[in-house]
Amino acid sequence: MLQCHVKGCNSNNFPLQLSDVEIEIQETDFNPKFLRNMLSKLEWNALVKTALEINITTLPNVLPNDLDEEFLKMLHRVLLETHIKQGQMICPNCNHTYPIKDGIPNMLLSETET
Amino acid sequence: MSRPEHKAPPEIFYNEEEARKYTTNSRIQSVQAEMSLRALELLNLPDETCFLLDIGCGSGLSGEILDDEGHIWIGLDISPSMLQVALDREVEGDLFLQDIGQGMNFRPGTFDGAISISVLQWLCNADQQSHNPKSRLTRFFSTLYASLKRGARAVFQLYPENDDQCELIMNVAMRCGFEGGLVVDYPNSKKAKKYYLCLFAGQIPGGQKQQIPQALGEEKEEHDVIYSNQRIRERQKGKQRKSVKNRDWVLHKKEVARTRGKKDVPFDSKYTGRKRRPKF
Numbered sequence A: 001m002l003q004c005h006v007k008g009c010n011s012n013n014f015p016l017q018l019s020d021v022e023i024e025i026q027e028t029d030f031n032p033k034f035l036r037n038m039l040s041k042l043e044w045n046a047l048v049k050t051a052l053e054i055n056i057t058t059l060p061n062v063l064p065n066d067l068d069e070e071f072l073k074m075l076h077r078v079l080l081e082t083h084i085k086q087g088q089m090i091c092p093n094c095n096h097t098y099p100i101k102d103g104i105p106n107m108l109l110s111e112t113e114t
Numbered sequence B: 001m002s003r004p005e006h007k008a009p010p011e012i013f014y015n016e017e018e019a020r021k022y023t024t025n026s027r028i029q030s031v032q033a034e035m036s037l038r039a040l041e042l043l044n045l046p047d048e049t050c051f052l053l054d055i056g057c058g059s060g061l062s063g064e065i066l067d068d069e070g071h072i073w074i075g076l077d078i079s080p081s082m083l084q085v086a087l088d089r090e091v092e093g094d095l096f097l098q099d100i101g102q103g104m105n106f107r108p109g110t111f112d113g114a115i116s117i118s119v120l121q122w123l124c125n126a127d128q129q130s131h132n133p134k135s136r137l138t139r140f141f142s143t144l145y146a147s148l149k150r151g152a153r154a155v156f157q158l159y160p161e162n163d164d165q166c167e168l169i170m171n172v173a174m175r176c177g178f179e180g181g182l183v184v185d186y187p188n189s190k191k192a193k194k195y196y197l198c199l200f201a202g203q204i205p206g207g208q209k210q211q212i213p214q215a216l217g218e219e220k221e222e223h224d225v226i227y228s229n230q231r232i233r234e235r236q237k238g239k240q241r242k243s244v245k246n247r248d249w250v251l252h253k254k255e256v257a258r259t260r261g262k263k264d265v266p267f268d269s270k271y272t273g274r275k276r277r278p279k280f
Helices: A032-039 A044-053 A069-081 B016-024 B026-043 B061-068 B080-088 B120-124 B133-147 B163-175 B230-240 B247-259
Strands: A017-025 A082-090 A097-101 B051-055 B072-077 B094-097 B111-117 B148-158 B179-185 B194-200
Touching: A032 A069, A032 B051, A069 A082, B016 B026, B016 B080, B026 B061, B026 B111, B026 B148, B026 B194, B051 B061, B051 B133, B061 B072, B061 B111, B072 B080, B080 B094, B120 B133, B120 B148, B120 B163, B133 B148, B133 B163, B163 B179, B163 B194
Parallel strands: B051 B072, B051 B111, B072 B094, B111 B148
Antiparallel strands: A017 A082, A082 A097, B148 B194, B179 B194
């Protein structure tokens, strides 16, 4: 969902790469309708790539046509229950690192980057 | 009343002490909750789970309202202390430490709506030498416009310092492509008066045109006297009435006077009770 917002960094700035991550799973309620709405907003390839970076290999490479319960449950697990506690996000274009601490990414830029 | 924007920049003003106030003070909480509910009402969301953005979420008071309504949200704030409080309270939404004047980095069309409680006025201040309120507002609104779904709404509750500030914010928002306007609740009350900037990111494709919602506290109060034109009607009726003092009436009066024995009653003639010409 995130792209690099450093000024002038316009191409190839998505998805941000994750590294040194610590993951935590928090159970939440399952809502298939919300997930279906969400799906149209996602870029599937980017999601699969990001998921692989944090060692989630359950997602299929190609978005399946029929959205059955099992697939949505899996998506729910990845999108809503997986939280990154520590780590950093790196922009593939300008190599800006956004540190993540206690589950809060620090998206602040320095003065020269705004 | 002193304005917090004048004291310090937001990341410094909202320190641990200020953040603690937001969790312990029940008045702040109730005011925040009330404003969040109203903002949510103004958002006019469909009756399903939506993905929302809470700009300046602070300790997540407004986020809790969003949770209660069953929405999933992402919160942005510039103050680490406030976010720490939000973490301690274990709010549901994902939190970001971000300066909204630097723009947002979400993918286009991500959110179904955005709310923001008492934040926008902070953007009008230049806290650092490199800050220019207008360019910061422009960056904020343009990136927000991009990250909202077409036809989504963004509702900002704000405390504008003066009319110029209001105008600046509106101008920048319109220039970035937003439609909409300012909704002022309870405009006649000093305390309850609240400004909500209600913006539409374009129109819903194929949907009907979005209207600025009605403000609260503008409807007529019940103990008002209803206007009535009865007095004027009666005055006009008086003008239409004809005089009863015609020739017959004069003759009758003279007759009565004579029968009562009055001495100096004039004789009747063909001139009795005649109309006087205007030139007389």
